[in-house]
Amino acid sequence: MSHTAHIPSHRKPRRSASKLALRAGVAGGVLGTIAVAGAAGPANAEPVTETIEMPTLGSLAAGSNLASAVAASAEASQQEALDQSLQTLEQAALKKASQDAKKAKAEADRKAAAERAEKARLKAEKERKEAEEAAERASRTSTRTQLATNSSSNDGGSSSSSSSSSSSDSGSSASDSGSRTQAPTGSAASIVAFARAQVGDAYISGGTGPNAWDCSGLVQAAYRAAGIDLPRISYQQSSMGSSVSLGNLQPGDILYWGSRSGSYHVAIYVGGGKYVGAQNSSTGVVERSLDWDPPSGAVRIL
Structure with a gap:
């Protein structure tokens, strides 16, 4: 088995590309230091055979794309949830507006029916009073005509009365409060x-x-x-x-x-x-x- 140590390249998807690049730079500096130390050491020293596998640029780009995709997915989910919430609120508002409109229409219909009934009652009352007044006027006219007729007949009868009859009538009229006829x-x-x-x-x-x-x-x-x-x-x-x-x-x-x-x-x-x-x-x-x-x-x- 090789003594080469392999550093796994698994990373959390949310790490930004800038952080990854910074870490790669640090690792490169460390490797440079190790190489210089090896060259300055004893000639018979064993060569350094341990290597560190660094992430490639492709893996860095893939991580960045994955983070962007995750962020976009989260934003899309949040927008969808917001849209659903707004849709629910709109439906509730439309339902309430419809109920309020039905109540307002029912109240308006009730008031209109009450006004029509009141107008009909007032009209009927007016017609009844007019009929009563017309009947009363007709009765007065009839009474007036009858009294005028009686007056004319009484005038004719009194002009043809004899003097003795007139004298008797005078006596009778003088005591009108007694006979009252x-x-x-x-x-x-x-x-x-x-x-x-x-x-x-x-x-x-x-x-x-x-x-x-x-x-x-x-x-x-x-x-x-x-x-x-x-x-x-x-x-x-x-x-x-x-x-x-x-x-x-x-x-x-x-x-x-x-x-x-x-x-x-x-x-x-x-x-x-x-x-x-x-x-x-x-x-x-x-x-x-x-x-x-x-x-x-x-x-x-x-």
């Missing part, structure tokens, strides 16, 4: 017809029609329908004409509450022991019995 005639009929046609209208302070009134506004409009102008304020209306007792009322008389010169409420006597007045915001325009709220007095304008 006298039908209005002439201007009184127009006043009563107008007042009754407004029953059901709303009450509003300062209201003068056509669908909302206060007490004096209704009285003023009713008398205007008969061609008679009255002041606007209740105490001014009750100060006009002549005072009459509540036991001698005739249709068309103005009823008042409070003192005659300081009344706070007025209404129109329509016969049969009843009156029509714009009472308050809760009741609106109503027809009531005198017993429901007895007035303080009455005046006669006609």
